[in-house]
Amino acid sequence: MARTRRPVVTGWFTDDTVPEGAFRLLGTRCSACAAVFFPREDDACRNPVCPGGGALGEVPLSPRGRVWSYTDGRYRPPAPYVSDPDAPWEPYTLVAVELAAEGMVVLGQAAPGVRTSDLRVGQEVEVVPGVLNEDAEHVWTTWHWRPVAPERTEERA
Amino acid sequence: MNDIAVIGAGMHPWGKWGRSFVSYGTAAARAALADAGLDWTDIGSVVGADTMRCGYPGYVAGATFAQALGWQGARVTSVYAACASGAQAIGTARAQILAGLADAVLVVGADSTPKGFFAPAGGERPDDPDWLRFRILGATNPAYFALYARRRMALYGDTPEDFARVKVKNAAAGALNPLARYRKPVTAEEVAASAVVADPLRLLDICATSDGGAALVLCGLDFARRHGHPDPVRIRAVSTVSPTYPRAALDLPDIATDSTTALDPAPHAFRASIARAAYEEAGLGPEDLSLAEVYDLSTALELEWYEDIGLCGPGEGAKLLRDGTTRLGGALPVNTSGGLASFGEAVPAQAIAQVCELTWQLRGTAGDRQVPGARAGITANQGLFGHGSAVVAVR
Numbered sequence: 001m002a003r004t005r006r007p008v009v010t011g012w013f014t015d016d017t018v019p020e021g022a023f024r025l026l027g028t029r030c031s032a033c034a035a036v037f038f039p040r041e042d043d044a045c046r047n048p049v050c051p052g053g054g055a056l057g058e059v060p061l062s063p064r065g066r067v068w069s070y071t072d073g074r075y076r077p078p079a080p081y082v083s084d085p086d087a088p089w090e091p092y093t094l095v096a097v098e099l100a101a102e103g104m105v106v107l108g109q110a111a112p113g114v115r116t117s118d119l120r121v122g123q124e125v126e127v128v129p130g131v132l133n134e135d136a137e138h139v140w141t142t143w144h145w146r147p148v149a150p151e152r153t154e155e156r157a
Numbered sequence: 158m159n160d161i162a163v164i165g166a167g168m169h170p171w172g173k174w175g176r177s178f179v180s181y182g183t184a185a186a187r188a189a190l191a192d193a194g195l196d197w198t199d200i201g202s203v204v205g206a207d208t209m210r211c212g213y214p215g216y217v218a219g220a221t222f223a224q225a226l227g228w229q230g231a232r233v234t235s236v237y238a239a240c241a242s243g244a245q246a247i248g249t250a251r252a253q254i255l256a257g258l259a260d261a262v263l264v265v266g267a268d269s270t271p272k273g274f275f276a277p278a279g280g281e282r283p284d285d286p287d288w289l290r291f292r293i294l295g296a297t298n299p300a301y302f303a304l305y306a307r308r309r310m311a312l313y314g315d316t317p318e319d320f321a322r323v324k325v326k327n328a329a330a331g332a333l334n335p336l337a338r339y340r341k342p343v344t345a346e347e348v349a350a351s352a353v354v355a356d357p358l359r360l361l362d363i364c365a366t367s368d369g370g371a372a373l374v375l376c377g378l379d380f381a382r383r384h385g386h387p388d389p390v391r392i393r394a395v396s397t398v399s400p401t402y403p404r405a406a407l408d409l410p411d412i413a414t415d416s417t418t419a420l421d422p423a424p425h426a427f428r429a430s431i432a433r434a435a436y437e438e439a440g441l442g443p444e445d446l447s448l449a450e451v452y453d454l455s456t457a458l459e460l461e462w463y464e465d466i467g468l469c470g471p472g473e474g475a476k477l478l479r480d481g482t483t484r485l486g487g488a489l490p491v492n493t494s495g496g497l498a499s500f501g502e503a504v505p506a507q508a509i510a511q512v513c514e515l516t517w518q519l520r521g522t523a524g525d526r527q528v529p530g531a532r533a534g535i536t537a538n539q540g541l542f543g544h545g546s547a548v549v550a551v552r
């Protein structure tokens with residue numbers, strides 16, 4: 001039986017109907033004060049001096065940012081993180097990324113194969129779709145941060 | 158002046174004892190009462206710092222300790238503020254004393270902890286950021302500590318050897334403290350040889366979780382005088398401020414910081430604002446301190462605290478450490494108790510234990526750890542979900 005692809009959390013990133021290059025994290029933005037929220041805030045603006053009267057609308061976050069910091073997990077995290085207790089633990093890399101336009105830092109796992117030795121603070125990374133884990137019925141999808149290939153950085157420079 | 162007196166301090170030694178948190182809390186309470194020279198029946202109010210790991214009795218810690226000591230009709234209060242729970246319990250007691258609601262208040266915090274990483278409460282809870290960070294990212298507490306440590310390395314040039322030096326310093330102090338869980342000196346080589354938990358932090362850079370209990374007997378200055386304490390240690394400030402929006406510093410258990418598109422962040426980040434509020438309330442500053450107890454959840458985090466409580470400028474923490482300023486015998490010893498490095502964290506007891514250490518230091522009864530002529534000290538801590546605290550005590 002084919003497994004269904006499902007986002008690990010609803011509404012935080014674009015779904016499979018967009019091409020991979022158009023994958024984005026999704027936040028919300030207050031129309032009254034321009035505050036951006038990620039994870040998305042759908043109830044009310046949390047800026048204490050917001051003039052009020054605005055609405056929270058969905059906005060895609062910048063697809064690229066710069067590494068604020070990074071680490072890895074050498075030991076198996078506790079539940080609800082899903083991992084096979086019978087398989088040897090494979091460390092994952094965690095990246096905190098500074099998005100200039102939003103003025104915020106967003107955490108995420110690095111794309112598979114990216115090690116801490118591949119990263120440095122200030123380096124440019126991009127958001128890409130990824131898979132967190134799979135079970136009998138589902139492929140649970142998420143976002144990953146991946147270093148921007150050097151030649152593409154040069155093109156932009 | 159809104160001073161209150163500390164007339165009793167008591168702790169159950171930290172460790173992994175495998176007993177109920179109630180037994181550690183009541184042992185600490187009895188020690189604090191004996192230290193104060195009061196009977197349990199003299200206490201008009203009990204404030205318990207809650208533990209989330211020990212079931213319902215942990216959520217109503219004030220009542221749990223009051224029942225265990227023997228119901229005697231005292232007012233009971235239970236507070237929870239993550240790692241700052243103990244300080245909020247002290248703040249609550251102070252408010253009751255200053256409002257005239259109670260003469261003598263017993264503050265108690267205790268915990269009994271499982272092995273391994275702190276994990277979120279069970280169940281499927283996608284609205285809970287603490288659940289989400291584990292589910293989506295596997296981001297343990299040490300992962301956040303490691304992100305801060307790596308950031309310091311990139312920004313300020315701190316090195317893993319600097320971080321190890323914090324452990325060596327705190328272990329040396331802890332070796333002199335009979336209440337600490339780890340009482341062996343540690344070398345930089347031993348830190349470097351311990352396993353990496355979250356790059357760049359190693360096992361000996363990260364504080365353990367412990368069982369333990371701590372208690373204080375607090376009262377007004379008149380009550381203290383009438384009960385044989387003419388010159389008690391005084392608590393001059395209890396800061397429990399919350400962050401201001403936008404929070405630009407990444408914090409547990411958040412997956413992102415607040416956006417700065419609508420509003421610029423305040424000039425002082427949250428941890429610094431906690432200490433600033435305490436100094437302002439106490440009418441003194443970092444230059445007046447004899448010692449400090451700060452929350453060294455990781456070695457690198459202790460260096461951040463030096464900067465946040467104003468001992469040095471941003472990025473200068475490692476230099477202060479290398480200069481020997483913050484070791485026992487230095488100009489401003491930090492974590493004379495041995496800190497979390499030597500204790501391991503017993504969450505609801507820890508902020509109370511910090512004040513116990515200030516109390517003994519200010520009384521001049523800290524034994525081999527004594528800071529000569531200690532007159533003023535500050536504690537500082539921070540917990541999940543926007544909690545933090547700082548207490549200033551003087552003599």
Ligand SMILES: [Zn+2]
Nearest residue numbers: 030033045050
């Ligand atoms: Zn707004």
